[in-house]
Amino acid sequence: GYVMCFMILSTVLSYQVRKLPSNFQEARYICFAQIIAIIVLIAFVPSYFVTAGIWQKFCIGIATQIISFSFLMLVFSKKVEIVVLYPERNKIVFEKDKINTLDMTRKERRQSFLVAQHC
Numbered sequence: 001g002y003v004m005c006f007m008i009l010s011t012v013l014s015y016q017v018r019k020l021p022s023n024f025q026e027a028r029y030i031c032f033a034q035i036i037a038i039i040v041l042i043a044f045v046p047s048y049f050v051t052a053g054i055w056q057k058f059c060i061g062i063a064t065q066i067i068s069f070s071f072l073m074l075v076f077s078k079k080v081e082i083v084v085l086y087p088e089r090n091k092i093v094f095e096k097d098k099i100n101t102l103d104m105t106r107k108e109r110r111q112s113f114l115v116a117q118h119c
Helices: 002-017 028-051 054-085 106-118
Strands: none
Touching: 002 028, 028 054
16 A cells, blocks of 8 residues: 555656656656556556465566566666767766856856756
8 A cells, every 4th residue: 555655646746747847857757657657556456366376476576577677668768878879968068157157146157057058
């Protein structure tokens, strides 16, 4: 019961957060992974109670592997794609304007941050 309540709560929160700016783009994949996990657990419960003995352990193992694989694929597939296929995107660019923000006012820092995001 506790795990299912926690999964439903985290799914609702990740669904609400999925439309945030690009800094939080993993929320969309976490939401889909949570939905897959809930579907697997809903399908797992009847099969667990119908089977007996060693097959119950088999059902638990299969459900755990499906949930783990879906989380790995949905959360890390985009990162692996960038590292393997597009290594030129996997670089951090430091700009001199971003580092020397102590002399700026709050409005100037905000404007330089918005300009840096669009680059």
